[in-house]
Amino acid sequence: MLSPEERSWREQRMTVIRKYEETERRADFINDEEIWRVLESKAHPARTEVEEVLAKTRELKGLTPEEAAVLINCRDPELLEEIFATARWIKEQVYGNRIVLFAPLYISSPCVNNCAYCGFRHTNDAVTKRTLSTEELEDEVRILTSKGHKRLIVVYGEHPVSDIDFMCHTIEKIYQTRNGRGEIRRVNVNAAPLTVEEYRQLKEVGIGTFQVFQETYHHETYRKMHPANTPKGSYRWRLFALHRAQEAGIDDVAIGALFGLYDWRFEVLGLIYHAMDLEREFGVGPHTISFPRLEPALNTPLTTGSPYLVSDDDLKKIIAILRCAVPYTGLILTCRERPELRRELIRLGVSQTDGGSRIAVGGYAEMEREHIPDREQFQLGDTRSLDAFIYELCRDGYIPSFCTAGYRSGRTGCHFMSFAKKGLVKNFCTPNAVLTFKEYLLDYASPATRELGEQVIDRYLEAFARQMPRRAEALKGMLARLEVGERDLYF
Numbered sequence: 001m002l003s004p005e006e007r008s009w010r011e012q013r014m015t016v017i018r019k020y021e022e023t024e025r026r027a028d029f030i031n032d033e034e035i036w037r038v039l040e041s042k043a044h045p046a047r048t049e050v051e052e053v054l055a056k057t058r059e060l061k062g063l064t065p066e067e068a069a070v071l072i073n074c075r076d077p078e079l080l081e082e083i084f085a086t087a088r089w090i091k092e093q094v095y096g097n098r099i100v101l102f103a104p105l106y107i108s109s110p111c112v113n114n115c116a117y118c119g120f121r122h123t124n125d126a127v128t129k130r131t132l133s134t135e136e137l138e139d140e141v142r143i144l145t146s147k148g149h150k151r152l153i154v155v156y157g158e159h160p161v162s163d164i165d166f167m168c169h170t171i172e173k174i175y176q177t178r179n180g181r182g183e184i185r186r187v188n189v190n191a192a193p194l195t196v197e198e199y200r201q202l203k204e205v206g207i208g209t210f211q212v213f214q215e216t217y218h219h220e221t222y223r224k225m226h227p228a229n230t231p232k233g234s235y236r237w238r239l240f241a242l243h244r245a246q247e248a249g250i251d252d253v254a255i256g257a258l259f260g261l262y263d264w265r266f267e268v269l270g271l272i273y274h275a276m277d278l279e280r281e282f283g284v285g286p287h288t289i290s291f292p293r294l295e296p297a298l299n300t301p302l303t304t305g306s307p308y309l310v311s312d313d314d315l316k317k318i319i320a321i322l323r324c325a326v327p328y329t330g331l332i333l334t335c336r337e338r339p340e341l342r343r344e345l346i347r348l349g350v351s352q353t354d355g356g357s358r359i360a361v362g363g364y365a366e367m368e369r370e371h372i373p374d375r376e377q378f379q380l381g382d383t384r385s386l387d388a389f390i391y392e393l394c395r396d397g398y399i400p401s402f403c404t405a406g407y408r409s410g411r412t413g414c415h416f417m418s419f420a421k422k423g424l425v426k427n428f429c430t431p432n433a434v435l436t437f438k439e440y441l442l443d444y445a446s447p448a449t450r451e452l453g454e455q456v457i458d459r460y461l462e463a464f465a466r467q468m469p470r471r472a473e474a475l476k477g478m479l480a481r482l483e484v485g486e487r488d489l490y491f
C-alpha cells in the first residue's frame, strides 16, 4: 500500500503526464496493425530474398522494417547460419574486437508503479525496497572502482525518495568519490521518463546516456502490464521519453524492449521503428539498444509463466538481426544471461556488457552473496567476478574496454555517428580501449588475467603497427607512460 505522501506525489506526477499528453504533437509511430502486416507480408521468405537482404546488410546502411521482417521470418538452418555470420562480420567491421564494460548500480528501489513483471512493484511486499544513504553510495562506488570499473549505469525506481534532485545529488557524489586511482568517468542513467526541464538538470551534472526501455511496443500488452493509474501507464509519455531527452540536449539516448512480454518478432520491429523515428527527428538514432529477457523475480509469477518467454535460439536471432538492421548502434547484453550463452551472444554483435554485477540495492557491499532475492528486481544469470569475466574475454580474443574518451571529447550523438562511419573505431576507440585495458591490468587484474591481457595487447600492437605505424608508435608511447604511473590518457 502506498502512504498518503506517496499517493500525493504520484498524483502530481500523473498531472504532469496528463498535461503533456494533451500538448504533445508528435504522432505515435508504432502502428500495431502495420507491424503485423509487415511481418505477415514476409511470412515465408524465399532463399533469394534472404540472400538479397544479407547482401544489402553488408553495405552497412541498415535495414527497412520489411527487410528486417525477411530475416525475422527466416527459419532455414543454413540461412540462419548466414545471418549469424553476417552479424559477426558487421561487428568486426564496425566495432573491431573491443567490448566496452560497465556495471549497474542500483541506488533506490521504492517505486510508485506496479509493473506486472517487476520485483520492485509497489504491491510486492515479498521484496524489501530501500534507498542508499550518501555513505552507502560512496561505499558501493569505492567497491566498484576497486574492481576496476570506470563506467556505471545507475538505476532508480520512480518515487519521491529518488526524485530529480536526488538523482542529480547522487550522480554528483559518484563523480566526486575517489579511491586511490579509482574513479567513475561516465555515469549513464536508467530511470523513469522525465520532463525536458528535468533532463536539462541531469545534463548539467554530466550524465552520459539516458536509457528508457519501452518494455513492450504492443499497445494492448503495454496496457495490461502497466496499470492506468500509475505514471508508467502512459504509453506516449514513455514512447517519447528519449525525444524529450534529445530536446534537452542529451544526445546519447538508449532504447530497449523487455523480451518475453509479447511476441519477440513484433518487439524487434518496434525497436527498429523507434530507432527510425529518433533518426528522422534528430538526425541520429539511439546510441544503444538493449534486449533484456524477462528473468525470475520473487513473488512475480508472470516472469516464469508468460506465454511469450524467448528461447536462447530466438535471442540469438534477435541480436543478429538487430546487428544487421542498425549497424552503427551499440548493442548491450547484460548479466541477466548465463555465462555459456553470453559467450555465444557476444560474438553476434554485442558491443557493451556488464561484469561482476550485483543488482540488490547495496549488493556490492555484500559481494559474496550472489543472489539476494528478497531485495532484487529479478535474478541474474551470471554472477562471476569482473576479473574472471575479463579473463574469459581475453581468452576469446576480445579487448575489454573501460573507455570514456568519446563522451568526454564530444564524440556523442550525431558526432559519434559521423565518426563511426569514418573509421572512429580503428583510429580512436580501439587504441583508447587498449589504454584503459592497460590501466586495468596494471591496477586491478589478477596475475593470471594480467599475463593473458598483456599478450592480447602485444598481439594487437603487432597488427596495428602494420596497419597504422605512426598511430601505433604514439600508442606505444602512451602505454609506456601508463607503466610509469600516469593515468587517464586517451586519443
Ligand code: SAM
Binding pocket: 111, 117, 118, 119, 155, 156, 157, 158, 190, 191, 192, 193, 212, 213, 215, 257, 258, 292, 293, 294, 295, 296, 297, 303, 336, 377, 378
Ligand atoms: N524504474 C525505471 C523504469 O522502469 O524505467 C527504471 C529502472 S527499472 C529498475 C529497469 C528495467 O528493468 C526496466 O525498464 C525493465 O525492462 C527491467 N526489468 C524489470 N523487471 C524485470 C524482470 N523481471 N526481468 C528482467 N528485466 C526486468
Ligand code: SF4
Binding pocket: 111, 112, 113, 114, 115, 118, 119, 120, 121, 122, 156, 157, 158, 192, 232
Ligand atoms: Fe518501478 Fe521500473 Fe519496476 Fe516498473 S520496472 S515497478 S517502474 S522499478
